[in-house]
Amino acid sequence: MNTSKLKICILTAAYNEEHNIDTFYETTKKAIKNLPYSCEFFFVNDGSIDNTFSVIRSLAEKDATVKYISFSRNFGQQIALKAGIDAINADAIIMMDCDLQHPPELIPKLIDIWQTEKVNIVNTLREEDEELSWFKKKSSQWFYKILNKISDLQLEPGQADFRLIDRQACQTLKNSKENDVFLRGMIQWIGYKQAKMKYTPQKRYAGESKYTFSKMFKLALAGITSFSVKPLHGAIYLGFTIAFLSFLYLPYVLYSLYFGSYENGWSSVLLTIAFFGGLNLIILGILGVYIGNILIQNKERPLYIIQEQNINENSRT
Structure with missing residues (x-):
């Protein structure tokens, strides 16, 4: 296969991330500049109320490889990622956060695993951050234990929304019409050949996490109710x-x-x-x-x- 003709798209959802967008773009651009692929950025502005969308639009005016869609209001990260999947036409999509907690320098490794192991999906498993609070560590462990117990899914602890999916898996996700989007569950449910890679999360570059307790609870509830009765x-x-x-x-x-x-x-x-x-x-x-x-x-x-x-x-x- 001629790798130079392969199109890779970096997908990220942004909500009030005006101070992270430029740094994410520059850091990721540096990480992928030597790759023998056609690479694009795809930003989904999830109804931000700061200058996030202005920053994204400014990047798009300077760089034709930057694409975006902007929501009429905040719909949530999972739906924003699903919207990106629906819109993108590429051989592979790499989903990652724009706060740089998902290290851009690991993008070549994700692609290498995809190419060498001939898989459809490359998942990442987050190694435990020792600086996380006791509550966040325990709540994450409880979430996976409860979800695996009362649903038909078997998710590994630490599974993140930092992953690569190929065109075939992407098309399957496009065909999904579920309203309660839980991508970690959907990725596991659709099957296909999957590989995994461990990574150590970096510290957030700027700002604070937008995942409040209520949003995390809603995500957990969607994960449970979407895949089990x-x-x-x-x-x-x-x-x-x-x-x-x-x-x-x-x-x-x-x-x-x-x-x-x-x-x-x-x-x-x-x-x-x-x-x-x-x-x-x-x-x-x-x-x-x-x-x-x-x-x-x-x-x-x-x-x-x-x-x-x-x-x-x-x-x-």
Whole structure:
């Protein structure tokens, strides 16, 4: 294969990263300048409210290899990356953060693994940063343990959104119409030949992480609910358990009734509430399975809205 004809696209999603964009571009440009490939940058402005988009647009005016799309509002990093996948036409896409925590100097290694091992996807595994807080370390470990336990996925701890995907895997992801986008799960679910590479994350160049606790929780919830209905099944099991346990009150009710040590009407009300509460959970759990499946299948709202772009619609695949 003539490698000089291969097109590699560096995809990054940016939200309020005005102080990182230029440095990311310059550092990455330096890392890929000697590669025997046609390389492009693709920025997705995820509804930034600072000067991020102005910086991206300025780069695009100076460098024709810089492409971008800009959302009408903030839709989230996972959706922004999915939008980039939908728009890009390349032999391989390398997804990475623009805060330089994903080292640009590892790009040649990702490509080398892709070429030599003949795989479709090269994942990266983040080695644990000793400077991370105890809570972040534990929450990450718990997330992967819980996700692997209650879903059909088996993700390795430390798996990051720093990866290479080839054209075939990209096309499969383009065809996905899911609204709750969880790329780590989707990458594992689609299969294909995959390889992995460990890396040590660098410190963020500027600014603070945009992944608040609520956003991390939402991402974890999307990962669980997008690939499993076991939580809904759990509601059914819980309902049966509570309904069964409610019958354990019966001996106590009979004892209280016989010896007269009860408030009038208390025992019957308690038993009724416990039983029907469990019964309601059973019914809601069963309905939830069906409604959840229908909801996932029939959501038709657009995943994102593009306000501005500098790519030709005819160039998309």
